[in-house]
Amino acid sequence: MNRLIAITLDEHGLPPAAPEAVQERAVAIFDLLEDNAFALPARPDYPVPVGPYRLNLALRERRLHFTIAGESHNPMAEFQLSMGPFHQVIKDYFQICDSYHNAVKSMPPARIEAIDMARRGIHNEGARILQERLHGKAELDAATARRLFTLVCALCEGPAR
16 A cells, blocks of 8 residues: 555646656656555654555756645645755766766677666665655655656756756
8 A cells, every 4th residue: 555656747847858858757657656665654743644645746946846645636745855965966867877878889898887887876876865855754665766766867857968
């Protein structure tokens, strides 16, 4: 029951995404819905809303907005995270992804593998920051944090990086 069953992106106010970004978003949502662990934590002043959950994500004024609803669309929680702590790791992630895509075209396999290991490390760091920032707001495992970080990056990507 503690899982996401739907994810929507509120792209209002964002520049139109490049076709590659649209594809990345679709894949990120698919992967996240295939396998995730997500729950709203217990609070002393409020009963724990039981999942499954619907997540709406939006970027507004350099803040990541989470709106959580139940299976029947009943509102359960809403919170925001500043994008400041993510700025550098997202920038690094986009740069290493660009390096990886360029390397695939002309570099030897050992170099591609080294770049991919670096990409995974940056991705793990982004997931760790996301879990840390969501502490007390949402509970998710490392794999879900990784997939959600991918989606946050895909949402941050505009027409061109």
